[in-house]
Amino acid sequence: MSALTLEHIYKDFSGLQVLTDISLEVEEGERHAIIGPNGAGKSTLFNLITGQYKPSQGTIRLMGRDITGRSVHKIARMGLSRSFQVINNFPKMTVFENVQNAIVSRCNKRFNIASFLDRSAKIHQHTEEILHSVGMMEAKDMTATELSYGWQRKLELALALALDPVIVMLDEPMAGLDVEETRGFMELIRSLTHGKTLVVVEHDMDVVFSLADRITVLSYGGILITGSPEEVRASEAVKNAYLGRNAGAAGGK
């Protein structure tokens, strides 16, 4: 079964057509990258899938269930979580508390008043598991703002993964990282999303081509091609529209 299905999605912002007839299937367990030049509509597509915007037309299905027009929190609870391109955490809370907020949600204790948060062994344990998995235990008592930028990116990933989602959507997870950090971070993403369905928007072509099983190329609000990295690399249309003449070398943007 497809984890995520988009059927003929259109989106316009008061007359400005941003997305036109987007149809896409992301299989379960697949790592799917969405790329495209600036302004191609990647972020809009992301926001449509995660419920921030509602499509003008079309249907979005998550594990076969129609999620079109559902609110953000309901889609998150159904197993779709995301990270943000611009750091988006709970800045004054500690790393532990940040992740804990996600764990409380995952354990369905959002409206619980019958227990004390700091006495809940289960929440504590799950939170530490997540922190271990991303290697942030040593920073657990630092507030999010005290973290270096690279670690804030890690926290962003931790928040997305802490919900134990069916689909993880990462919006430019490497944005602003240097080459060294990017390599380490890519390995982290690869190992942590093992067996999960991953949808990632990324500008770094090295990352995209080595991480993704399939790639969708957006251009001017439409899909240019969806295919394996080899197919995308070989596509003349993609070369022209996006990668430039030396596409095979997988250079930067």
Next chain:
Amino acid sequence: MTRFHIFRHGWKVLGAAFVIFLPLIVPEMKVHMATEVLVYCLFAVSFNLLLGYAGLLPFGFAAMFGVGAYAAALMFNHLGGAPLVVVMVVAAASGLVSALMIGAFCVRLGGTYFALLTLAFQMFFYAVALKWRSVTNGDDGIPVMRPELYLPGFGNLSLMNIHNLYWVTLFFVVLGILAAYLFLKTPLGNAVVCMRENEERAAFLGYNTYLTKLTVFSFAGLLAGLAGALYALFQEFVATTAIDANMSFAVVLMTIVGGTGRFSGPIVGAVFFMLFQDWISDITDHWWLYFGILFIVVVMYLEGGVSSLLNTSLIKRLLGRKALE
């Protein structure tokens, strides 16, 4: 245990003992005042659940306080003999219901819009209290007879006795403040803080931000309704002053002056507000002017409010760190 711990816990025990035995220590006039202070402590704590923890600033929070006060007054007068506890519970529930009604509209909005829409609702409630004379007596208000409290083992206690009234008020205020304190330690209490810290991120983690904010608004309304009922009991009189804009702004001022960042902030603020009012109104009629100046000074130069002056690190510094360790 270091000497500092002993000092800190000892300080708490002494403080609690002082509050409990206060009527036996201070003159009767001061007991009156202390009772009133207690009422405002609960009101300010409930307000700070919104301002300090949920990050919501309602300018019209007296609506719930007033509804509780009127509900209690009407019950005292028309349901003679209703046990005090029942009256308190029903008044608190009326605060909850009115908060649900107002909150359902207001918590969708943020910032200034939220603040002003709550003010609009409060003015509406005020107008009802003013004009619905057959029920509220309008400007003239409703005189209240304090009922007797039946306490097993003690028999009927007259609440006309200010000592008894103080202890009864203390009981309900402590109950309310304790409820607020424990609420904040629950997962729901944590979710409320998430609304303040980053509502958008919380939504993407699966939190229903609207319901979370409506819940805390209603809970704060419940406590404000209880405070209003205690106010009616203490004043023996409820008029539109219980539900007007002055009451709304008083709670904003005392909470901010006390400090929103600590749980004890609004309690310190309420005590300070009342003591300051008591002291300066002996000297001048324009006490709001001086409180206004003080408010500005606190906002500009004392970020954590007056309560930040009472924190342990300052006491440590004053008494000398070494002496206590």
